[in-house]
Amino acid sequence: MFNSTKKINLFDSGNNNSLFGKGTIINGNISGDGDIRIDGTLHSDVNILGKLIVGESAIIKGDIKAERAEIFGSITGKISVKGVLSIKATGSVEGDLYVGQLEVEKSGLFRGTSHMVLPGQVVDINADQTEIPGNHSIASLAN
Numbered sequence: 386m387f388n389s390t391k392k393i394n395l396f397d398s399g400n401n402n403s404l405f406g407k408g409t410i411i412n413g414n415i416s417g418d419g420d421i422r423i424d425g426t427l428h429s430d431v432n433i434l435g436k437l438i439v440g441e442s443a444i445i446k447g448d449i450k451a452e453r454a455e456i457f458g459s460i461t462g463k464i465s466v467k468g469v470l471s472i473k474a475t476g477s478v479e480g481d482l483y484v485g486q487l488e489v490e491k492s493g494l495f496r497g498t499s500h501m502v503l504p505g506q507v508v509d510i511n512a513d514q515t516e517i518p519g520n521h522s523i524a525s526l527a528n
Contacts, residue, residue: 407442
């Protein structure tokens with residue numbers, strides 16, 4: 386009754402999930418309302434309403450907007466995440482962050498400025514953010 390052998394395919398046509406595999410190169414913006422995992426190379430912006438997973442082999446150069454994100458690979462660009470941005474031990478992020486919460490595992494790399502965003506606060510990552518209360522750069526946190 387409680388044992389089920391039914392396998393769930395996260396990437397079947399009924400789900401709003403996408404996978405860009407290792408060896409895939411994309412030059413163009415990506416947007417969607419589901420979760421996305423990227424293991425390839427991306428030279429563009431990503432704007433999704435779900436979770437972004439950046440695999441260990443992924444290299445992204447562009448701006449990111451997502452609800453949540455886990456970074457195992459490399460991103461260069463501005464990142465806006467409403468919830469938790471988690472930079473894993475193999476992850477590397479270079480750029481400005483606008484996040485609800487930031488987690489950086491031991492050996493994870495973050496080089497840039499972090500901006501903690503309040504729940505419900507809307508941030509235009511292309512605008513000057515120097516006036517947002519609570520913004521801190523790595524240098525100012527060290528003093």
